[in-house]
Amino acid sequence: MNGAPRKSAAEYLVFIQDAYKKYGPRPVLDNIDAAVGAGEFCTVVGPSGCGKSTLLRMILGQEQPDSGKLLIDGQEIFLPSPERGIVYQKYSLFPHLTNLENVAAGLGLPLYPLAAALRRGEIRDKALHMLETMKLAEHAHKYPHEISGGQQQRIAIAQALIKSPKILLMDEPFSALDPFSREYIQTVILNLWESYNMTVFLVTHDLNEAVYLGTRVLVLSQYYTDDRPQESPRGSQIVADYALETILSTKIKGTAEFGQMVEQIRHDGFDPKYLKRIDEFNLAHEDSFKTFSENDAGILKNKKSS
Amino acid sequence: MKKKPQFWGIFADPSEFSRYVLPALPFVVLVAAYLAAAFFRNQANPDDKLLPTISKMADAVYRLACVPDERTGGYLLWTDTWASLKRIGLGISLSAVTGLFLGLNIGMLPGFRCLSLNFITFISNIPVLSTLPILFIVFGIDETAKVMLIFLGTFTTITRDINLTVQAVPQEQVIKALTLGASQRGVMYRIILPQIMPRLIENIRLSLGPAWLFLLAAEMIASTDGLGYRIFLVRRYLSMDIIIPYVLWITFIAYAVDFALRKWVVFQYPWYNVQKQ
Numbered sequence: 376m377n378g379a380p381r382k383s384a385a386e387y388l389v390f391i392q393d394a395y396k397k398y399g400p401r402p403v404l405d406n407i408d409a410a411v412g413a414g415e416f417c418t419v420v421g422p423s424g425c426g427k428s429t430l431l432r433m434i435l436g437q438e439q440p441d442s443g444k445l446l447i448d449g450q451e452i453f454l455p456s457p458e459r460g461i462v463y464q465k466y467s468l469f470p471h472l473t474n475l476e477n478v479a480a481g482l483g484l485p486l487y488p489l490a491a492a493l494r495r496g497e498i499r500d501k502a503l504h505m506l507e508t509m510k511l512a513e514h515a516h517k518y519p520h521e522i523s524g525g526q527q528q529r530i531a532i533a534q535a536l537i538k539s540p541k542i543l544l545m546d547e548p549f550s551a552l553d554p555f556s557r558e559y560i561q562t563v564i565l566n567l568w569e570s571y572n573m574t575v576f577l578v579t580h581d582l583n584e585a586v587y588l589g590t591r592v593l594v595l596s597q598y599y600t601d602d603r604p605q606e607s608p609r610g611s612q613i614v615a616d617y618a619l620e621t622i623l624s625t626k627i628k629g630t631a632e633f634g635q636m637v638e639q640i641r642h643d644g645f646d647p648k649y650l651k652r653i654d655e656f657n658l659a660h661e662d663s664f665k666t667f668s669e670n671d672a673g674i675l676k677n678k679k680s681s
Numbered sequence: 682m683k684k685k686p687q688f689w690g691i692f693a694d695p696s697e698f699s700r701y702v703l704p705a706l707p708f709v710v711l712v713a714a715y716l717a718a719a720f721f722r723n724q725a726n727p728d729d730k731l732l733p734t735i736s737k738m739a740d741a742v743y744r745l746a747c748v749p750d751e752r753t754g755g756y757l758l759w760t761d762t763w764a765s766l767k768r769i770g771l772g773i774s775l776s777a778v779t780g781l782f783l784g785l786n787i788g789m790l791p792g793f794r795c796l797s798l799n800f801i802t803f804i805s806n807i808p809v810l811s812t813l814p815i816l817f818i819v820f821g822i823d824e825t826a827k828v829m830l831i832f833l834g835t836f837t838t839i840t841r842d843i844n845l846t847v848q849a850v851p852q853e854q855v856i857k858a859l860t861l862g863a864s865q866r867g868v869m870y871r872i873i874l875p876q877i878m879p880r881l882i883e884n885i886r887l888s889l890g891p892a893w894l895f896l897l898a899a900e901m902i903a904s905t906d907g908l909g910y911r912i913f914l915v916r917r918y919l920s921m922d923i924i925i926p927y928v929l930w931i932t933f934i935a936y937a938v939d940f941a942l943r944k945w946v947v948f949q950y951p952w953y954n955v956q957k958q
Contacts, residue, residue, distance in 0.1 A: 435856065437852075437856050454859060455856050455859040455860045456859065456860065457860060457861065457862040459860060460860050461856060461857060461860050463853045463857070465853075466851040466853035466857075467853065467857055469854060469857075469858075469872060469876070470952050471875050471876045471950070471952055471953075480858070481861040481862060484858060484862050484867055484871060485861075485862030485863070488871070518951065518952045518955075519952075520955045534857075534861070535861075538860070538861060538862065540860070
C-alpha cells in the first residue's frame with residue numbers, strides 16, 4: 376500500500392521510516408519503510424547480501440540507520456537492551472559458562488555481582504525451571520560445546536526468553552541445523568511465541584520456513600528499478616510484504632496456497648531479471664506503507680497516480 | 682593391509698612403546714655423551730674443572746643444599762632459589778595483572794585504544810635490558826629494580842596479546858550480554874574477562890622465558906643472592922660443579938611451573954581448548 380502508514384508511529388511496536396544504511400560507499404538499505412504491530416511473527420527473507428541481518432541489527436540497536444527514523448514503542452533506541460532479545464546463528468552462548476549458567480546470565484547480569492551471588496539459589500532455580508520447560512534439564516551442567524547444534528540453539532532461545540523480551544530477534548537461528556532438529560525447534564518456537572505473547576522477527580534464507588512460521592513476511596531485495604540510472608548502486612528495499620496465516624501444524628506445508636506463496640515470494644525478491652518499479656511493489660499487508668520524502672526525489676521522479 | 686611406518690614419513694604412527702622411548706632418547710644420548718666425556722677427562726686429570734663428574738656435582742649440591750654457609754648461616758641453594766622466585770613471581774604477577782586490565786580496556790574501549798595502543802606498541806620495542814642502568818639509578822640496586830626489569834620486559838607483550846584476544850571475541854557476545862541486561866562494565870568484567878583468563882595464563886607461560894632472562898641478567902649485575910648471582914659468582918673459580926646443577930635446577934623450576942600452568946588451564950577451563958579447535 377503506497378502512501379502514509381495506517382496508524383500513527385507510536386501505535387506500532389516497530390516503526391521504520393525512510394531508513395538508509397551504507398557500509399562505506401556501498402548502499403545496503405534504501406528508503407526502508409516498515410510498521411509492525413505487537414504480537415506479529417515477522418519473517419524477513421531476501422537474496423544473500425540484501426541486508427536482512429542489517430535490518431535486524433538496526434531493530435536490535437546494534438547498528439543505527441545513517442538517516443531516517445527507527446522507533447521501538449515510539450522511542451528512539453541507541454543500544455541493545457533487555458527489551459529486545461537476540462538469537463544468532465552462532466556465538467549466542469557464552470562458551471565459558473555451562474548451559475545452566477548461560478540461561479541464568481539474564482537474571483544475574485543486571486544485578487551487582489554481590490547481589491547476584493546472594494540470590495544465587497533463586498536464580499539457579501528459575502534457570503533450571505526454564506531448562507525443564509524447554510526439556511533441556513539433563514544438559515544443565517554441560518558446556519555448550521558438549522551438546523548438539525540444535526540443543527545449543529534451544530539453550531540460546533531459553534537464554535533470551537528468560538528476560539521475557541517484548542521482541543525476540545532471530546538471525547538465521549536454524550540455518551546450521553539438520554532438517555529433523557530444525558523442524559522440531561520450529562514447532563518449539565511457535566509454541567513459545569504464543570505462550571510468551573511476544574513479537575518475533577526472524578531472518579531466514581529458507582522461504583518455506585518463512586512462510587510456515589510467519590504471520591507476516593517482509594521480502595527485502597536489491598532487484599528493483601526506479602528512476603536512477605540502471606547501473607547505479609542500489610540498497611535493498613522491501614519489495615513485498617504479505618500477511619500469512621499461521622496454523623500450528625506441519626500439514627500446512629503441503630497445501631497449494633503454501634506453495635504458491637513461496638513461489639510468489641521467490642518471484643518478487645529473488646529473480647534478478649524480474650525488476651519491479653519502486654511504486655509497484657507488492658505491499659499487500661495492511662500495515663505496509665511507502666513514503667517518498669524529499670531525499671528520495673532521485674529515486675522516483677514521475678510518481679504514478681495509484 | 683600394509684602397516685603404517687613406525688617413524689619415517691608424514692604418516693608415521695609410532696607405537697605405544699616408542700611413544701615412551703623416543704622422547705627419552707635425546708636425554709639419554711646427552712647424558713651418556715657427557716658422562717663419557719667427563720670420564721675420559723677426569724681419567725687424564727683428576728682435578729679437571731671443565732666437565733665435573735656426577736659425584737663432584739653431587740658433592741657440590743650437598744654442600745649448597747644441606748650444609749649451612751659459613752658466612753651467612755643459610756642454605757645457599759634454598760636462599761638463592763627463594764630470592765629468585767620472589768623476584769620473578771612478583772615481576773610476572775605484576776605484568777600479568779597490568780597486562781590483563783590494560784589489554785582488556787584497550788580491546789574493549791575504542792577511545793582508550795586510540796589513546797594508548799600506539800604508545801604501548803612503541804614502548805614494547807624498547808630493548809628493556811638497555812634500561813637496566815636507568816632502573817638501577819632510579820630504583821637503587823635493591824629488589825625494586827629487578828622486579829621492575831621483569832615487569833617492563835614482559836607486560837607489553839601480555840597487554841598486546843590480551844588486546845588482540847579481546848578483539849577476537851565475537852561482537853555477538855557483547856551484544857548478547859547487553860540484551861541480557863548487563864551494563865557496559867558488566868560486559869567487560871563479567872563476560873569478556875572470564876573468557877580471556879586461560880589466554881592470560883598461556884601468556885604467562887610464554888613470558889616466563891623472557892622473565893627468567895631478565896631476572897638472571899639483573900642478578901648477575903647487582904645482587905647479593907639469587908640463582909643468577911650464584912652462577913655468576915662461582916664462574917670466577919670455574920666451578921662447573923656448581924654452575925651445571927644450578928642451570929639444571931633453573932630449567933627444572935621453569936619446566937615445572939610451565940607444566941603446572943598448562944595443567945591448571947586444562948582443569949580450570951575445560952571449555953578453552955575445545956573452543957580453539
